[in-house]
Structures are given as structure tokens and as C-alpha cells.
Amino acid sequence: MPISDHFAGSSDVGFANEVAERVAAVRGRIADAMRRSGRTDEVTLVAVTKTHGPEAVAAAWQAGVTDVGENRVQEAESKMVATSAIPVRWHLIGHLQRNKARAATRFALVHSVDSDRIAAALDAAAGEAGITLDVLVQANVSGEESKGGVSPADVPAFADRLHLLRNLRVRGAMTMAPFDAPESTLRAVFSGARDVREALRECGHPATVLSMGMSGDYEIAVEEGATHVRLGTTLFGSRSQSERGRSEA
Ligand SMILES: *Cc1c(COP(=O)(O)O)cnc(C)c1O
Numbered sequence: 001m002p003i004s005d006h007f008a009g010s011s012d013v014g015f016a017n018e019v020a021e022r023v024a025a026v027r028g029r030i031a032d033a034m035r036r037s038g039r040t041d042e043v044t045l046v047a048v049t050k051t052h053g054p055e056a057v058a059a060a061w062q063a064g065v066t067d068v069g070e071n072r073v074q075e076a077e078s079k080m081v082a083t084s085a086i087p088v089r090w091h092l093i094g095h096l097q098r099n100k101a102r103a104a105t106r107f108a109l110v111h112s113v114d115s116d117r118i119a120a121a122l123d124a125a126a127g128e129a130g131i132t133l134d135v136l137v138q139a140n141v142s143g144e145e146s147k148g149g150v151s152p153a154d155v156p157a158f159a160d161r162l163h164l165l166r167n168l169r170v171r172g173a174m175t176m177a178p179f180d181a182p183e184s185t186l187r188a189v190f191s192g193a194r195d196v197r198e199a200l201r202e203c204g205h206p207a208t209v210l211s212m213g214m215s216g217d218y219e220i221a222v223e224e225g226a227t228h229v230r231l232g233t234t235l236f237g238s239r240s241q242s243e244r245g246r247s248e249a
Contacts, residue, residue: 012055019059023047024234026218030229033222035247043222046211049076049231049240054082061086064121067108069093069230073100080106090156093174093211093230095148101125105133111174111211111230114149116136116158119165126167133167135172136211137200141192147176155196159203172227173197173207179216186217190224 030043047060050067057068057079070076071094082198083133089108096104101121104110113119113135126133137158140149148166150158162170175193177186193212200207213229214222221229232239 016059020063023063123165172203174211
């Protein structure tokens with residue numbers, strides 16, 4: 001389907017324009033945060049389109065965004081079909097179930113590897129697909145029980161075991177900060193994730209990615225070294241109440 005077909009109605013054009021404005025504003029804020037922290041590298045904006053339709057993917061692409069994130073495999077798959085003409089890179093950012101491992105190999109980067117079981121299932125699926133799958137280790141730096149992720153103390157041993165999985169390439173670390181936490185807590189969590197990436201490097205993994213920062217905290221995350229920020233609400237508006245907080249892939 002041509003990209004323009006996603007903008008059949010004038011309301012879609014309005015939505016696309018709005019998204020373009022929001023993307024521009026976010027890019028400005030990211031640039032400011034980088035300047036404040038003296039960074040000259042790059043930050044990848046991952047537009048989180050979960051709960052929104054294919055028009056959100058099209059709008060992001062038209063605004064110059066090349067990376068989109070979804071937290072559920074099934075929802076992502078139908079959007080991939082609907083937007084197959086748009087060459088975005090797909091990121092899987094939500095908790096993954098083993099029976100979805102095969103479909104997960106369609107993503108450019110899986111951010112949510114946090115157990116041996118999931119890692120083994122992804123490795124097997126990648127082997128079957130004949131690919132090497134790029135993954136991040138999700139770390140639970142904040143220690144909140146509601147959050148997935150490997151405890152930072154367990155990362156070195158986990159990282160060693162990941163070397164045995166030849167079809168996975170461990171590209172870095174991902175974390176989620178607590179909601180509405182004071183800035184000092186956010187900074188502690190983000191710098192803890194940086195340490196996790198360092199631990200992965202020390203174990204010999206090609207870990208350059210640091211995926212952290214959401215709509216409420218991405219500027220601080222960039223100041224703390226995020227290479228990938230995952231933004232939904234601030235780009236596309238709020239998700240409906242019933243959809244909010246879904247994190248199962
Ligand atoms: C939904 C989600 C995001 C985006 O959250 P916003 O606050 O809407 O920007 C980022 N990361 C993960 C893992 C998510 O599930």
C-alpha cells in the first residue's frame with residue numbers, strides 16, 4: 001500500500017502534521033539535553049506506536065522517524081502487515097513470552113531479554129530463521145517488583161551464559177525507571193543501567209546501546225547517556241485507559 005494511502009482523510013493529515021510538530025519538539029529537547037551533557041554522539045528516537053493504528057507508523061515515518069517500538073508481538077505483526085511499504089525498523093520493547101519467540105525474530109532489536117528461558121527460545125528461533133538477532137538485556141535497576149528485568153548483581157553471570165547462544169548478539173542494556181520518581185532517583189536508575197552495559201562489555205559483548213527514557217523522563221535519560229529513547233505519549237497523545245499499562249508481548 002502506498003504510504004499516502006494511510007492519509008486518506010483530512011483528519012489523518014491533521015494527525016500527521018501534529019506528530020511532525022511533536023517529533024520536531026522532541027528532537028529539539030534531545031539536542032538540548034545532549035548539549036547540556038557535552039555529548040556529540042547520536043540518540044535514536046524510537047516512536048512507541050502501541051495501541052495506535054498503522055497511521056501512527058506512517059506519521060512517524062513522514063516526520064523522519066526510522067524506528068518504531070511495540071510491546072506486544074501480535075499487535076506489532078498486524079501493524080507490520082498494514083505498513084509493509086514503510087521501511088521502519090521495528091523494536092520489541094515489551095515482556096516476551098516464549099511461544100512468541102519465532103515472531104520476535106522479525107524485529108530489528110529485542111529490548112526485553114531478561115531470562116535464560118527467553119534468551120534460549122530467541123536463540124533457537126533465530127537459528128531456525130538463519131539470522132543473528134540483536135538483543136538488549138533488560139535490567140531491573142530500580143528493584144520494583146512490578147518490573148521485569150535482570151537484577152544488576154546477576155548481570156555478569158547472565159552475560160556469561162549468553163555467550164553460549166550463538167544466534168544472539170547482545171547489543172546493550174535496557175531499563176525502565178519508576179514513574180513520577182524524583183530526579184535523583186531517575187539519575188541513579190539510569191546510571192545503574194549504564195553500569196549494566198559496562199558489565200556486558202566487560203563480559204565481551206558488543207554492547208553499545210543504552211535504551212532508557214520514556215515520555216516523562218527522556219531528557220534526564222539522554223543526559224545520563226541513553227542512546228535510544230522510547231517515546232509514545234509525547235508523540236501520539238495518551239493511550240486509552242483500557243490500553244494503558246499493558247506490557248505483555
Ligand atoms: C509504553 C512504553 C514506552 C513509552 O511510554 P510513554 O510514557 O508513552 O512514552 C516505553 N517503553 C516501554 C517498555 C513501554 O512499554
